[in-house]
Amino acid sequence: MQSKAGLDILVVGTGMYVCGRGTDGFGTVLPAIYEWNKANEIDTLHIAGTNPNSIEVLKHKQSDIEAAFGTQIDTDYYPTEGVDDQAYLQAAERMDDPCCAMVVVPDHLHHEITANLIKRSIPSLVVKPLAPTVAEVDDLVRLQNEHDVIGAVEFHKRFDRSNRMLRDAYTSGELGDPLYFLVQYSQRKLIPEEQFRTWVERTNIFQYLGPHYVDIIRFVTGAKPVFVSVDGQQGYLAARGYDTYDAIEAMVQWEGADGHAFQSCFVVNWIDPNDSSAMSDQRITYVGTKGRFEADQKRRGIQQISDSTGIMEPNPDFCRAYGTLGTPSYGYEGYGIDSFHRYIDDVRRDFEGETLNLGASDRVVTFEEAKVSTAVVEAVNKALRNKLEKTPVEY
Numbered sequence: 126m127q128s129k130a131g132l133d134i135l136v137v138g139t140g141m142y143v144c145g146r147g148t149d150g151f152g153t154v155l156p157a158i159y160e161w162n163k164a165n166e167i168d169t170l171h172i173a174g175t176n177p178n179s180i181e182v183l184k185h186k187q188s189d190i191e192a193a194f195g196t197q198i199d200t201d202y203y204p205t206e207g208v209d210d211q212a213y214l215q216a217a218e219r220m221d222d223p224c225c226a227m228v229v230v231p232d233h234l235h236h237e238i239t240a241n242l243i244k245r246s247i248p249s250l251v252v253k254p255l256a257p258t259v260a261e262v263d264d265l266v267r268l269q270n271e272h273d274v275i276g277a278v279e280f281h282k283r284f285d286r287s288n289r290m291l292r293d294a295y296t297s298g299e300l301g302d303p304l305y306f307l308v309q310y311s312q313r314k315l316i317p318e319e320q321f322r323t324w325v326e327r328t329n330i331f332q333y334l335g336p337h338y339v340d341i342i343r344f345v346t347g348a349k350p351v352f353v354s355v356d357g358q359q360g361y362l363a364a365r366g367y368d369t370y371d372a373i374e375a376m377v378q379w380e381g382a383d384g385h386a387f388q389s390c391f392v393v394n395w396i397d398p399n400d401s402s403a404m405s406d407q408r409i410t411y412v413g414t415k416g417r418f419e420a421d422q423k424r425r426g427i428q429q430i431s432d433s434t435g436i437m438e439p440n441p442d443f444c445r446a447y448g449t450l451g452t453p454s455y456g457y458e459g460y461g462i463d464s465f466h467r468y469i470d471d472v473r474r475d476f477e478g479e480t481l482n483l484g485a486s487d488r489v490v491t492f493e494e495a496k497v498s499t500a501v502v503e504a505v506n507k508a509l510r511n512k513l514e515k516t517p518v519e520y
Contacts, residue, residue, distance in 0.1 A: 131168025132473060133220040134158060137213045137238055138229030139174040141320050142252065144186040151190045153444045154229055156457040157465035159194050163456065171220060173203040173213035195451045213238060217245050223476035225469065228252065231324040232332060236261035243268045248275040250468045254336045255495040258503050259520045262496045269492055275475055275483065277468055278495040280340045283488040284460035285442065287420040291411060292345045294418055301415030303346060306389035308338040309408045314396040317362055317369065330395045331373040331505050336498040338409060340490065342389055343497050348379040350501050350518040355508040361396045371396045375505050402438040496520050
């Protein structure tokens with residue numbers, strides 16, 4: 126067992142998901158860390174961006190969240206001056222065991238940053254997709270095995286109770302064999318136009334949103350994706366100078382362990398109006414031989430209307446603050462928080478000498494398991510790029 130009581134945590138990234146940059150909120154990563162620190166001990170929090178301007182924005186957010194929680198965490202920031210795309214490596218060199226990292230950066234940077242952290246034997250949690258290509262995932266799996274560290278992907282929808290209910294209903298047999306899944310998922314146009322504007326052409330709407338529900342179908346059924354057929358539309362974003370798709374429709378054919386085949390249809394876009402009632406409009410439908418299951422994961426039974434905010438349909442289950450600011454009752458709850466806490470807890474247990482079998486957990490997505498969703502992303506991108514009608518999923 127390590128003698129050091131506290132844990133060093135490195136967060137690579139300073140964007141919306143980390144601290145709520147560009148929004149009125151605090152994101153998900155920082156609230157999860159501060160919530161975990163209530164019952165545990167963080168020695169030092171290291172936060173790495175690429176330039177001092179992004180760090181200053183994050184510091185203001187962090188100051189507000191510390192006031193809300195009524196507590197502070199010792200924090201080091203990188204870079205201290207100038208633009209430095211490698212600032213996270215400075216942080217990695219200063220971290221002490223036990224430690225872990227959270228990689229929350231644009232998709233095309235996942236492989237390089239995660240590989241460099243694993244080479245330094247730092248356990249790493251990566252936001253989805255693990256990487257845009259299977260070759261990159263294979264390399265990360267190899268490195269993880271070489272250095273014997275925990276590697277996981279932050280697929281928080283496996284912690285959503287509605288998806289767990291679907292899995293239980295499927296596993297019990299009461300819904301019968303799957304015939305098809307329908308996934309509808311969209312977000313506001315501020316995502317490509319504001320939050321992702323510097324790298325929006327390095328990704329697309331399916332690569333951004335699709336992996337979540339590819340993983341959920343895998344989580345529910347255990348099936349393997351076999352083929353994809355894809356179409357996409359360009360119009361709104363292209364007219365504004367962004368060479369990317371407004372919407373993508375993907376048909377994914379799956380095959381179960383018993384050879385049973387079924388289809389899933391993904392309809393995704395990121396040009397919803399910015400004054401829509403929620404950031405995400407997300408729904409999943411399962412139709413089987415004995416029944417159906419529908420989850421409207423946007424409308425969770427709550428609507429709030431006020432002069433200042435207009436109409437909102439908040440999700441009470443993902444990442445939400447409850448209680449009175451600055452008091453012990455204040456804190457964040459939800460499956461977004463649970464996902465990060467599970468990873469940090471696993472790292473702590475590993476450092477304390479407990480033998481872990483992460484692959485045995487139905488809610489921990491290992492690098493190897495994440496290959497499935499990446500393979501679908503790569504097949505979809507190949508089909509879009511080459512105008513293919515049917516593309517095999519290879520991994």
